[in-house]
Structure formats: C-alpha cells, structure tokens
Amino acid sequence: MRNLPFPLVIMCLVSIRGYCPLPTTSGVPGTYPKGDYYDYEDTVTPLSPGGGSFQRCDYNPCRESQIPCEELSASDRCLCPGITLHHQPPGAPDLKSVSWNGSDVVLRWCEPYSHVTSYIVTVGGQEKQRFTREQRSGAVGEIDDIAEVCVMAVNEAGESDRSCMMYQPKDNWALTAGLIGGALGFLLLLLLVVLLWRCRRQRK
Structure with a gap:
C-alpha cells in the first residue's frame, strides 16, 4: 500500500x-x-x-x-x-369508480405509494365520510344531484391531493322517468275508459 x-x-x-x-x-x-x-x-x-x-x-x-x-x-x-414515509404528506389515492349500488353511492380506490393512516371522502367539497387505511371502498349514502366526489389520503404530516370523479345519479333519473311514464299510462287508460263509457251512453 x-x-x-x-x-x-x-x-x-x-x-x-x-x-x-x-x-x-x-x-x-x-x-x-x-x-x-x-x-x-x-x-x-x-x-x-x-x-x-x-x-x-x-x-x-x-x-x-x-x-x-x-x-x-x-x-x-x-x-x-x-x-414515501410518515414525515411527508401522502400521494393521492387512485379513485377507480363512483357508482350506485341500489341503496348507497359506493366509491372504490387504490392506495398510493405512501404511508397512509386514513382516507377522507368529500362530496361537493364537503367532508362526507372517513375510512381506515385498510379500506379500499366505502359507501357515502345517497347523492341526489350531480356532484364532484373525491377521496384523499391522510397521515401525520398532512393530506394528499384529491382524486375526483363527477357523480351523475342516472339510476334516480331512470326511476323518476319510470314513475312519470307509469302515471301518464294510467291517465291514458282512465281517459279511454271514460270515452268508452260516454259512447255507450250515447248509443242508448
């Protein structure tokens, strides 16, 4: 050396x-x-x-x-x-879907490559529900109008950016259209019955 x-x-x-x-x-x-x-x-x-x-x-x-x-x-x-570790805010989760399951609006997401302690779901900018770090889906009840639905990850250092989708209550519209169509059909049937009854009276 x-x-x-x-x-x-x-x-x-x-x-x-x-x-x-x-x-x-x-x-x-x-x-x-x-x-x-x-x-x-x-x-x-x-x-x-x-x-x-x-x-x-x-x-x-x-x-x-x-x-x-x-x-x-x-x-x-x-x-x-x-x-990323606990001393840094987490990355944003990946929101996969927002759908109506017959009784609630359900979100599904994927975990970010970050340390996460919980998830927050907002509807129209207002906090709606919190979920644990193990969950990747959750129900937030009914949403009657078109609204932006978001999920963000949380840890000790802060909150992530939001991952969002627009929710449009199509199923509720279909139900309303069905009810209106049924009511119109009933009125038409009632009108037909009245017309037949008047025709019979005139013949007599």
Whole structure:
C-alpha cells in the first residue's frame, strides 16, 4: 500500500468498504423511487425482484383488508414497493369508480405509494365520510344531484391531493322517468275508459 499512488489507495479503500448511500427521490432523504422494491429489514440497498431468493410481496394496492406490506416483508422476507414515509404528506389515492349500488353511492380506490393512516371522502367539497387505511371502498349514502366526489389520503404530516370523479345519479333519473311514464299510462287508460263509457251512453 505504501508504494501505491494516493488516489489509487482511496479507490481501494472505498471498494473494500462497499458503501452505498440511501436512495432518494428528487433529492429528499428517506424516500424511495416509486415502483422499486425494497427489503424492509435492510432498506439501505434496493433489491432486484429477481435477485437472490427474494420475491415481491403478495400485496395489491387496490385490494381491501390486507396485512400491511411492511409486516408481510418482515414475516415472509419478501419485497415491498418503495413508499414515501410518515414525515411527508401522502400521494393521492387512485379513485377507480363512483357508482350506485341500489341503496348507497359506493366509491372504490387504490392506495398510493405512501404511508397512509386514513382516507377522507368529500362530496361537493364537503367532508362526507372517513375510512381506515385498510379500506379500499366505502359507501357515502345517497347523492341526489350531480356532484364532484373525491377521496384523499391522510397521515401525520398532512393530506394528499384529491382524486375526483363527477357523480351523475342516472339510476334516480331512470326511476323518476319510470314513475312519470307509469302515471301518464294510467291517465291514458282512465281517459279511454271514460270515452268508452260516454259512447255507450250515447248509443242508448
């Protein structure tokens, strides 16, 4: 080592130490590239899904009532997608649908790649309902008029942007149209009966 040039000595020391810095997203420490997979017990170095014996955890961000991915990683030694941590506001959830199920308006969404403690649903800008972090769907009762329905994720650092859809109560309109059509049909039938009765009287 004494006979080696000083820069070469530095390179040898670095290669022996094998140092690898914590990955960052947009230069913010403690965040991980979206979609990359990590071992939660050793998050210093990202692991390839095909590397070694590790596999991706059986975790779907759109599936409801799942065991948190970090718990699956600790128990099964599987890999979770990188997420933003609790000291940063979460990313926006992905609202998939807003539909009428016969008695309530039901929303379905997917979890963001973030630490989430709960979800808030708003209708027309007003908070309507809160749901736990495990839920990916929820009912908010009836909505009589056209309204913007949104869901946002929440954690200790704040709230996410909203993910929204316009809800149009088509089923209610169909019911109203059916009732009006039935009433008109009844009136026409009644009018026909009256006309027949008057014709018979005139014949007599």
